[in-house]
Amino acid sequence: MEHEHHHHHHHHHAETAQDVASLRGIYWISIALNLAFVLVEAGVGLWKGSLGLLSDAGHNLSDVFSLVLALIAFRLAASHSTEKFTYGYKKGSILISLLNAVILLVAVGAIIVESIHKLRNPVAIDGGAVAWTAGVGIVINGLTAWLLMRHQKNDINTRGAFLHMAADTLVSVGVVISGIVISLTGWTFIDPLIGIVIAVVILVSTWQLLAESVRMSMDAVPEGIHPDEIRQQMEAKEGVRSVHHLHIWPISTTETALTAHLVIAPESDAEAIVHDVKHALREAGIRHATLETEQEGHPCADESPCN
16 A cells, blocks of 8 residues: 655644734734823932932833834744745744744833842832822823733734733832822832832733743643644544644744644545544644544554655
């Protein structure tokens, strides 16, 4: 019996063209809003002589940088193949997600260090000015997080940008609370204490993002996809006897690839079987599949290597 090999490649976009255009617009709006807020906050900080506001403006500028990185990753994920990069620059989106996670961790470290410094060396704070400026931050960061929230489940970079904005909203809420308490009581130690609590909250939410980014950069199976379940779905299709040499890995933060050998029943319609299997894979979120079919009973139709 001849050894039959059928190679099929299928490519789908994870989101519709309308979703892509919408997300691109959201990134540009978010960058513009946050950059404007950085300029306002820095201006108030210089006017009031508030080191805290100037530091927060610098922190918010890093968030603008993170949004720009996420936008770049978004463009990389949509890149086309080249002679040297046959998947385009899609993998760059995973590396950027890792960089954004690291930036979040650095921000957490900076908040903790600054908070400890303030506990040891309390400084007079204009609670009213700080609270009003942070109030504007709640609106800007909260609006940005809300805009990104719908898309953050589909892309780890958008999730990273969402976490940046949600974290900053938390920070701004904390600053407002501390500003009000300081204005009423003069308890300046409230500011660094709230800063430490917020840093811990951000750290917990960032850890998963960092872990997933590291796994994806090492071509681990993407979150939410279970190889055993995928194998079972493939083997459940009529004509498929078994599946081996199964590999699943992320091409980008939004696209997943799979290669596998299907051992099929003698005299089966390989084209029809591959079509059915690919349909099941698309339903499972795998839109790039290369499938090879082998007739049952052939020496190569098992787990051992065969040329």
